[in-house]
Amino acid sequence: MDKIPCSIAILTLNSAKTLRRCLESVKDFSDVYIFDGNSTDHTLAIAREFNIPVYKQYNTDEKNVRIKNFTEIRIKTDTLLKHDWTFLLDSDEYVSPELVDDVRRIISSSQDVKTAYFAVKKMVMGDKIIEYTFNDFASVMRLYNKQSGIAWKKSKVVHEQLYIPENVKIINLNSACYSHCTPSYRVAVQKDNYYLSLMHQKMFVTARSKKSVKLTVISIIKNLLRAANIFYKSIKMYYKYGFKETMPVRHTWRYIRYHLILSYYRLKELFI
8 A cells, every 4th residue: 555645743852662653653654754852762773663764853963952942843844844744743642543544535535735634632641541631522733734824833932833724624533643641740740840941931031022911911811711721621520530541630730730830930921
């Protein structure tokens, strides 16, 4: 069977624990490549096993370089796309066979580039699939055509987002992509804290440029509402499904904590 004419750029940094399954799941795609932060584990060896090209995120020989602006790197990876169709995937994720089949069908039959395809996102902790989280119908954009006008929002340094033009139709697929989450609360919080530090740095620069007080207050309210919404939905989730197949309580708290800290950072902006 022919390879799927679709490009996948994967960001890595010491991703050996999850990369093999990730690459195995996309072996039917014709253009898969890695942007690496000079990993010191077996990431590069695994890439060689699959004959996957590896490029540097930054032009340096320094080891274990962490990304400081994720959108900047995403834009850089897009310069090497061989196909107009692009599939979004992280190194700690893997694609279900059903989703691979959906992508093949869409690309082989669709002439409409003004469509973005979302897929179900399932969380995995260790070998366990988390069936229920506070976000009951979590879906993430996975497939789009670069001729559609979809582009990365340059304002985001972490949790990068794509701008979707109004004339682009959105279709939700029932097939899933699986995302690994470390069972270790401590390790997960360390990752959260790094993202928060990047956002804090950007907020400080923005505050120095005299950002509107009104916009800052709106941002504080939005983050507080997000935290409250996660709390509310979590209570409903644990009441309905219990704790066996749901996201661990400590990890749910991580998401609430994240938005509370962002609100605090925004509040500090008002006094700089």
